Amino acid sequence: MGKDVVMWIAVAGLALLCLALLATLVVSRRAWSRDAHAAHAELGDLRGRVEALEHAQGATPRTSVPTEYLITGLGGTPEPDPAPPERIDGTVFADTVLRETVVKAASLAHGVRRGLAPATRNRIRFEMKQEVRRSRKQRRTDLKAAQRDLHARERRTMTGEAS
Structure with missing residues (x-):
């Protein structure tokens, strides 16, 4: 129930x-x-x-604007205007879109596969370690410079008070 x-x-x-x-x-x-x-x-x-x-x-007279001509070539016969692109069939369009999508998906998959390869990961890990070491060294250098500056200020204030 x-x-x-x-x-x-x-x-x-x-x-x-x-x-x-x-x-x-x-x-x-x-x-x-x-x-x-x-x-x-x-x-x-x-x-x-x-x-x-x-x-x-249509009822009012139009004023004519003088036309400026631009010479783009000398002699020869003018090239005919290119024909407008013909309409493509829906199946051809779908096939083109599908092929383009497949190519983009394949290139993305290749990039991801290459990016996640062990050699790439090891190189990234190595460069990260180098960057960490460099930043530690830079911090130590900055700290030492700040300490030297602090001690120099303290010495100046002590000598200024003593005199």
Whole structure:
């Protein structure tokens, strides 16, 4: 009897969860629909404005601006404009994207494998030890210099008070 109650509670919880998800979906769908209608109305208004501006510009005479020419070559025949790139098929695009992704994943795996190689780890460990030793030596040098400076100040204050 206890297992049946637990099962019914679980089913009721899942049903409530599905109901909440459905309500969220309906609310978001309505908000999206309102936004889409507002965008379409604004687009229609903007198209009307653009047409009015184009009509107004067509009625007024345009002033000509002198054109400056730039000579980029001497003689010869001008090269034709390159043709626009052709549209590629969806399968070709997917294949290209997949290949690029595989190449990136393989290079990442190679870099991780190389970075975690024992030789690399040993080199890093060696350089870390060297850096620790260098920093200890630098701290000792700084400490000695600070102590010398402190002793020199103490001597100056003692000689200044004694005289």
